[in-house]
Amino acid sequence: MNCCEGLKIEIPKGANKIVLAGNPNVGKSVFFNALTGMYVDVSNFPGTTVDISHGKFGKDVVMDTPGVYGVSSFNDEERVAKDVIIYGDIILNVVDALHLDRDLFLTLQLIDMGKPIIVALNMMDDVERNGIKIDVDKLSEILGVPVIPTVAIQGKGIDEVKKRIYDAKLGKMHPKILEYLEGIKDKVQLQSEALMVLEDDEEMLNNYNLEPLNLREEIYRLRRQRVDDIVSKVVLKDYDRSTIRQKIGYFMLNPITGIPLLIAVLYVIYKVIGVFVAGTIVGITEETIMQGYYEPLIKNIFSNLFGGNSALFRAFAGEFGLFTLTPTYVLGLLMPLVVAFYFFMSLLEDSGYLPRIAALTDKVLSFFGLNGRAIIPIILGFGCITMATITTRLLGTRREKIIATALLGLTIPCSAQLGVIAGMIAPLGAKYLLIYLTTIFIVFALTGTILNKLLPGESSYLFIDLPPVRIPRLSNVLKKTWTKTWMFLKEATPLFALGALIITFLNETNLLIYIQNFFAPFTVNILKLPKEAANAFIMGIIRRDFGAAGLTDLVLTPEQTVVSLVTITLFVPCIASIIVMFKERSKQEALSIWIGSFIMAFLVGGILALILI
Structure with a gap:
């Protein structure tokens, strides 16, 4: 199996490959966890930034594919789903019963692939809540495959799915599509590959050196007609009643009511995370616990081992030490912020509001070559740029990921930096706050617009599921928060450790001082700031709040304060974010963004200095 070889998944001899497939937000992860238990691994699919979860169910291997609306090659998620599904042995198709x-x-496309299928008809509670009744037995009869009603988040129907997973059957195909398949079955190895050829999948056509048959639109039309016919037969009663939740969903999408609501929600998130967590909670975890108790203990241990003035002591337990800076940064500073952000993101996702935010902001973000999905990493960026850069994986095309990464690194201040910036600019009054916000917004808009014009290709359109508005289930929210936090910390901690080693090396070799001296003339002549401000900018590479906090020690006029805050916001993100940027993007792309942020920071800061000072 090609996909498993690329993913380095070990398939035991005689084992079935059970593949989960479904649209986005249908609850596949719940079924995956039920089937695999704790024996779960994640692999990065070759040539993409898409992760595939896989685990064991008995002697068989279970693989969870990205949520897609169809099997094709229109984006990375669909390509990955296609490459896993077409070589699967059993398909568990999770379907949102309300849609x-x-x-x-x-479902019909999977049936046309000639795969044994079992359907989990999920979210049946939403069906009942909306006054709809579905004839499950008739649906099973028409499709020709087992259909099991479930409410996954409540555990209903899960055991039935596990018991009947091997009852999966080949479904009833559309006669015309079957006729088309018969015509080319001798030219390919598998029926699933034959269907991809019929649907003019470029990768499959190239694999078999075949010319397009131009049947995609015809097959899609036949499939859509059959879907409409099935729905008309199995949806027995639809009261079409407008519930309170449907009205709330409408208000969330309507710009007149949706934009004020979004501003209110973001303000609450900022007050909780940017003020309470970043201030009070981080004050306890970072300053009291890590710096007050943990770091002195570590320094004492390594002082006894290597001596308090040795290079080894400074490497392991110094100011930028591997066992001081890294744990303090990750556990003391980042972990409270990451937990809080993922908790709110899980709340927004579980309530059905997050997809509506994406739909609401789609039109605005399209001007910058992005679609509404990009609002998620942008929001996360106000918590942690490192975390947000990783989440650009959810964007559909390479150009969107480049634009989003550039905007994050250039214009979004993280929560640690935001607190210091707010503390410095608030006493100056509304005039200077407006200058700061306007400057950053102009840079954001110009950068996004220019990159959208210059980068080749086209951005993807927003195709997103709008699930019903519901009250979040706390157990589900906490589970998502824990899972995402753990995955982030597991992925990010080695990067922070590498960053600590790099900074220690620069410090020990006095390269850090040379870098600071190099930037001092730019700081004085272009930004019209004291030469000591260069130290703050360089320390901002180590940690963004270090840089912003370094400005508080300088005596600055209000105009110089605004110039310095704009510059340090636009200046390169912290070293952990830089490392993640190089990991997520190609070296050329990451280097261009990194150098571009240097140039943009001093250029915009210099223009602002000419105007104000």
Whole structure:
């Protein structure tokens, strides 16, 4: 199996490859966790930034594919899903029962692939809540495969799915599509590959050196007609009643009511995370616990081992030490912020509001070559740029990921930096706050617009599921928060450790002083700031709040304060974010963004200095 070789997944001899497939936000992860238990691994799919979760169910291997609306090659998620599904042995298709007219399109495509399928008809509680009744037995009869009603988040139907997973059957195909398949079955190895050829999948056509048959639109039309026919037969009663939740969902999407609501939600998130967590909680975890108790203990241990003035002591337990800076940064500073952000993101996602935020902001973000999905890493960026850069993986195309990464690194201050910036600019009054916000917004808009014009290719359109508005389940929210936090910390901690080693090396070799001296003339002549401000900018590379805090020690006029804060916001992000940037993007792309942020910071800061000072 090609996909498993690339993913380095070990397939035991005689084991089945059980593949989970479904649209986004249908609850596949709940079924995956139920099947695999704790024996879960994650692999990065070759040539993409898409992760595939895989684990064991008995002697068989279970793989969870990205949520897609169809099997094709229009973006990374679909390519990955296609490459896993077409070589799967059993397909567990998770379907949102409330959106049969949408989800059954993928179900019929899977049936046309000639795969044994079992359907989990999930979210049946939403169906009942909306006054709809579905004839599950008739749906199973029409499709020709087992259909099991479930409410996954409540555990209903999960055991039935596990018991009947091997009852998966080949479904009933559309006669015309079957006729088309018969015509080319001798030219390919598998029926699933034959269907991809019929649907003009470029990768499959190239693999078999075949010319397009131009049947994609015809097959899609036949499949859509069949979906509509099935829905008309199995949806027995639809009261079409407008519930309070439906009205709330409408208000969330309507710009007149949705934008004020979004501003209010973001303000609450900022007050909780940017003020309470970043201030009070981090004050306890970083200053009291890590710096007050943990670091003195570590310094004492390594002082006894290597001596308090040795290079080894400074490498392991010094100001930028591997066992001082890294744990303090990750556990004391970052972990409270990451937990808080993922908790709110899980709340927004579980309530159905996060997809509506994406839909609401889609039109605005399209001017910058992004779609509404980009609002998620942008929001996360106000918590941690490192975390936000990793989440650019959810964007559909390479150009979108480049634009989003550049905007994050250039214009979004993280929560640690934001607190210091707010503390410095608030006493200056509304005039200087407006200058700061306007400057950053102009840079954001110009950078996004220019990159959108210059980068080749096209950005993807927003195709996003709008699930029903619901009250979040606390157990589900906490589980998502823990899972995402753990994955982030596991991925980011080695990068912070590497950053600490790099800074220690620069410090020990006095290269840090040379770098500071190099930037001092730019600081004085271009930004019209004291030469000591160069130290703050360089320390901002180590930690963004170190840089912002370094400005508080300088005697600055209000105009110089605004110039310095704009410059340090636009200046390169912290070293951990830089390392993640190089990990997520190509070396050329990451280097261009990194050098571009240097140039942009001094250019904009210099222009602002000419105007104000």
